[in-house]
Amino acid sequence: MALRILIVLLILAVPLELPGCGPFLPEALFHLTASPEAPDEFARGQLGILRPSYERLYLAIAYRYLIGVGLNDAERQAALPPPQPPLDAPAPTATPNPWLAARNQTPGIQPLNELDPYRQVKKEGYFDTYLNCSDDAFRTAAATLARIRRTGDAADWIVAQDMVFADCSQGAQIPQPTSDARLAADRAYQIASAKFYSEQYDAARRDFQTIAAAGPSPWRGIAPYLAARCLIRAGKLAEAESALEQIAADPALARWHAPANGLLGYVEARLHPAARMHELALALVRPDSQATIGQDLIDYCRLFDQNVKPQPDDDLTAWIRSFQAGGDGAIEKWRASHTLPWLVAALAASSPRDTAAAELLTAAAAVKPDSPGCLTVNYQRVRLLPPDDARSLAGQILAGNLPTAARNQFRAERMRLASDFDEFLRYAPRRPVAELTDEVQPLDTTEDYLDHDARDALNLDLPLSYLKQAAASSLLPDHVRQELQRVIFVRTLLLSDAPPFDQVFTLLQKPGMEPYIDAGYGRNTKDVQEIDPYRDNWWCSASATNAFYRQLPPKPGVPGAPFLSAADRQLVAAQAEKLRSVATGPDWLAAQTLAFADRHPQDPRVPKALYLAVRTTRYGCTDAQTGDFSKRAFDLLHRRYPHSPWAAKTPYWFK
Amino acid sequence: MKTYLAIAAIVAAAFLWPRPADPLPGFPHVFLWAWERPENLTFLDPHAAGIAFLARTVCLRGGAVAVRPRLQPLRYPPGAVLMAVVRVEPRDSVLPPVDAVSAAISEAAAIPGVRALQVDFDATLSQRRFYRDLLGDLRRRVPPATPLSMTALTSWCQSDSWMAGLPVAEAVPMLFRMGPGERPARAFRPSLCQSSAGVSVDESLREPPSAARLYIFNPRPWTASTYQAALREVRKWH
Numbered sequence: 001m002a003l004r005i006l007i008v009l010l011i012l013a014v015p016l017e018l019p020g021c022g023p024f025l026p027e028a029l030f031h032l033t034a035s036p037e038a039p040d041e042f043a044r045g046q047l048g049i050l051r052p053s054y055e056r057l058y059l060a061i062a063y064r065y066l067i068g069v070g071l072n073d074a075e076r077q078a079a080l081p082p083p084q085p086p087l088d089a090p091a092p093t094a095t096p097n098p099w100l101a102a103r104n105q106t107p108g109i110q111p112l113n114e115l116d117p118y119r120q121v122k123k124e125g126y127f128d129t130y131l132n133c134s135d136d137a138f139r140t141a142a143a144t145l146a147r148i149r150r151t152g153d154a155a156d157w158i159v160a161q162d163m164v165f166a167d168c169s170q171g172a173q174i175p176q177p178t179s180d181a182r183l184a185a186d187r188a189y190q191i192a193s194a195k196f197y198s199e200q201y202d203a204a205r206r207d208f209q210t211i212a213a214a215g216p217s218p219w220r221g222i223a224p225y226l227a228a229r230c231l232i233r234a235g236k237l238a239e240a241e242s243a244l245e246q247i248a249a250d251p252a253l254a255r256w257h258a259p260a261n262g263l264l265g266y267v268e269a270r271l272h273p274a275a276r277m278h279e280l281a282l283a284l285v286r287p288d289s290q291a292t293i294g295q296d297l298i299d300y301c302r303l304f305d306q307n308v309k310p311q312p313d314d315d316l317t318a319w320i321r322s323f324q325a326g327g328d329g330a331i332e333k334w335r336a337s338h339t340l341p342w343l344v345a346a347l348a349a350s351s352p353r354d355t356a357a358a359e360l361l362t363a364a365a366a367v368k369p370d371s372p373g374c375l376t377v378n379y380q381r382v383r384l385l386p387p388d389d390a391r392s393l394a395g396q397i398l399a400g401n402l403p404t405a406a407r408n409q410f411r412a413e414r415m416r417l418a419s420d421f422d423e424f425l426r427y428a429p430r431r432p433v434a435e436l437t438d439e440v441q442p443l444d445t446t447e448d449y450l451d452h453d454a455r456d457a458l459n460l461d462l463p464l465s466y467l468k469q470a471a472a473s474s475l476l477p478d479h480v481r482q483e484l485q486r487v488i489f490v491r492t493l494l495l496s497d498a499p500p501f502d503q504v505f506t507l508l509q510k511p512g513m514e515p516y517i518d519a520g521y522g523r524n525t526k527d528v529q530e531i532d533p534y535r536d537n538w539w540c541s542a543s544a545t546n547a548f549y550r551q552l553p554p555k556p557g558v559p560g561a562p563f564l565s566a567a568d569r570q571l572v573a574a575q576a577e578k579l580r581s582v583a584t585g586p587d588w589l590a591a592q593t594l595a596f597a598d599r600h601p602q603d604p605r606v607p608k609a610l611y612l613a614v615r616t617t618r619y620g621c622t623d624a625q626t627g628d629f630s631k632r633a634f635d636l637l638h639r640r641y642p643h644s645p646w647a648a649k650t651p652y653w654f655k
Numbered sequence: 656m657k658t659y660l661a662i663a664a665i666v667a668a669a670f671l672w673p674r675p676a677d678p679l680p681g682f683p684h685v686f687l688w689a690w691e692r693p694e695n696l697t698f699l700d701p702h703a704a705g706i707a708f709l710a711r712t713v714c715l716r717g718g719a720v721a722v723r724p725r726l727q728p729l730r731y732p733p734g735a736v737l738m739a740v741v742r743v744e745p746r747d748s749v750l751p752p753v754d755a756v757s758a759a760i761s762e763a764a765a766i767p768g769v770r771a772l773q774v775d776f777d778a779t780l781s782q783r784r785f786y787r788d789l790l791g792d793l794r795r796r797v798p799p800a801t802p803l804s805m806t807a808l809t810s811w812c813q814s815d816s817w818m819a820g821l822p823v824a825e826a827v828p829m830l831f832r833m834g835p836g837e838r839p840a841r842a843f844r845p846s847l848c849q850s851s852a853g854v855s856v857d858e859s860l861r862e863p864p865s866a867a868r869l870y871i872f873n874p875r876p877w878t879a880s881t882y883q884a885a886l887r888e889v890r891k892w893h
Contacts, residue, residue, distance in 0.1 A: 118724045129724035
């Protein structure tokens with residue numbers, strides 16, 4: 001007795017949960033919501049079915065195509081962010097700092113292995129770090145070293161440059177002026193740069209202005225631009241704006257017009273955000289914008305994220321805002337403009353019963369097949385047309401070549417329009433385009449699965465007799481049919497007024513069997529006889545406290561089987577109600593086992609069944625009653641069958 | 656009778672066993688985690704809470720170390736107790752030499768005003784030896800007066816013993832963002848895990864943690880109201 005109490009105390013003292021991060025079990029995705037499945041194709045005008053939930057970067061690109069501007073090759077390269085390497089990708093070849101590479105080749109110079117370009121802000125009550133020395137600075141230094149080497153000894157210049165770059169991360173080392181006339185101009189530039197990197201912005205600006213006003217110097221052209229940068233670093237944005245405007249207007253500084261305009265955009269976004277956003281919106285729809293579109297898209301999206309309202313308003317911003325907000329004002333805009341972007345937004349905002357639906361559908365039917373908006377418009381037409389017309393249109397489109405994600409979405413609409421159960425089954429399978437673990441990765445597979453709409457219809461809207469038809473239908477993938485057969489087995493048992501014990505006994509031994517079918521890959525542990533380590537075992541009731549997310553009991557939504565007769569609907573409602581009232585898996589199985597054990601104490605299966613019942617309470621989906629069932633099964637096993645091997649394998653019961 | 660005496664002895668031991676001394680004496684009993692986003696914590700009462708801010712991320716890839724410093728501003732009131740957090744992110748299985756990683760981490764301890772250093776590293780089973788060596792090297796580099804803290808998966812504090820003897824003042828089990836259906840424990844057996852716990856403002860706990868020091872995570876930027884609400888909740892626990 002003392003030992004038992006000690007064991008129980010120890011059990012109570014040691015938590016039973018298995019904590020940790022994740023798990024990030026793979027989830028099949030049939031289309032993406034935040035970005036297109038193939039961004040490169042999207043940027044070539046293959047817009048697929050445009051979704052309002054896409055990042056604004058993609059909506060801005062889509063808008064260009066919808067108004068007929070599109071992207072040329074150079075614009076496309078500039079507009080799209082470079083793909084992120086996966087976390088487990090091999091290390092990229094390290095790009096050496098060009099300055100260090102050039103410097104370390106100089107005879108007699110002690111090699112330097114690294115240079116920290118980040119500098120910490122020194123301010124009371126404030127911590128921040130910023131990129132002080134950019135890659136451009138290191139490239140310029142490497143090029144300057146090559147020039148100086150051609151004319152003489154570079155050692156002195158390198159020592160001074162080391163001081164300049166030491167200021168990138170900390171300190172304020174300033175080189176001394178040189179008596180060597182050949183290096184005087186370069187030294188003046190080094191001194192100004194050192195002051196700049198050591199945050200002496202007023203002094204640095206004066207030095208750069210002196211260089212700009214002095215006689216011949218290789219740095220004379222860039223000096224006014226750097227003087228303006230000093231103003232920005234010092235937070236004197238209005239003065240910086242004025243200085244940059246002067247540079248941009250000076251024909252003698254033509255070489256510096258593009259960088260000055262770039263900085264001007266940066267300054268204006270902070271000084272006059274509404275006006276700058278308007279400028280950016282206009283720039284983003286101009287053709288041949290390869291020189292600016294990359295940064296403009298970043299700046300525009302940043303201002304959008306800050307909820308800046310462009311002043312005056314512009315069509316691109318109004319369209320993105322309306323499309324993302326469910327088509328707010330889109331029908332009026334379309335009526336006023338009759339442009340394709342607004343037709344897309346108005347269609348997406350409409351329902352079949354809207355008075356505007358007819359005129360929108362007429363306009364949508366006139367969109368040419370080679371239009372970048374064609375798939376989006378036709379998807380909305382299928383959604384809005386009367387069922388017979390919608391089926392016909394969906395059939396035509398599905399007969400053609402489609403990107404997989406678009407095909408999945410048309411199949412979903414077609415399944416919703418199914419006029420009989422065979423049609424439902426034909427369009428239920430979909431092909432994943434990506435996989436979600438801790439991040440989304442593209443997927444290339446030939447295997448089909450169920451998406452959530454088909455899963456919900458099979459789980460909630462169809463009586464058992466239809467599930468049996470589905471399990472026998474060659475329209476579904478084999479693995480779906482096999483899962484359906486298991487679902488039918490469990491449902492039949494749960495719906496029965498007197499569940500046969502031999503089937504209960506089978507179910508006790510197969511934790512992968514449940515009354516509901518899964519979408520996507522389903523249960524992570526594929527062998528139904530194996531316990532799933534993430535507690536995806538048997539089924540959960542609504543009262544369960546530790547439901548695995550795949551196991552949550554489905555909730556009724558929009559009915560997904562319009563072809564059902566009234567009698568079938570009544571039947572499915574009754575079955576669904578009974579299923580909803582079933583206790584969580586471990587409780588139901590333990591209750592059946594205890595009842596059978598009471599009636600048939602001599603049945604040789606009972607000791608093993610009691611052991612299995614206790615096991616369900618450890619690994620299944622539990623609620624407040626589970627502990628009581630577990631203890632009752634445990635007590636009965638040890639009281640009535642104390643010498644059975646199953647009692648020996650059951651040292652504990654579980655709360 | 657003997658049985659009852661044994662039970663009584665166990666229960667008494669559980670309640671009367673002396674609590675370990677505070678491994679961070681003089682530090683606040685609440686720390687706000689300030690992750691990589693602009694954070695203005697000037698509303699914070701330095702006597703009520705300290706700031707454990709992400710100071711840098713040390714990426715390990717292909718046997719090399721790359722340091723990404725914090726690039727978002729952190730504002731704090733005068734007198735705030737600062738703990739620099741360094742996140743270590745191994746990107747592949749080729750780990751760099753321990754001393755290179757340790758040197759990159761230790762630089763955060765030199766940030767002006769920083770009084771303690773916390774290392775955040777999700778070491779896999781095969782990386783534990785590396786992590787152990789890393790913390791040993793780090794302890795030798797960082798001034799003795801600067802306490803070392805580490806974050807910990809709760810499993811490390813529950814069903815694992817690999818942290819035994821690590822040269823850190825505390826391990827902070829993170830009682831949030833757990834797996835589905837999992838419930839954080841209230842207390843842990845290893846002494847390293849007993850003094851502190853990490854919680855999040857957006858996840859309620861079924862039971863308050865028994866740890867005397869709490870680190871509070873916020874998935875959104877801190878505001879005066881979320882800070883006050885977090886303090887109110889914590890005061891209910893202690």
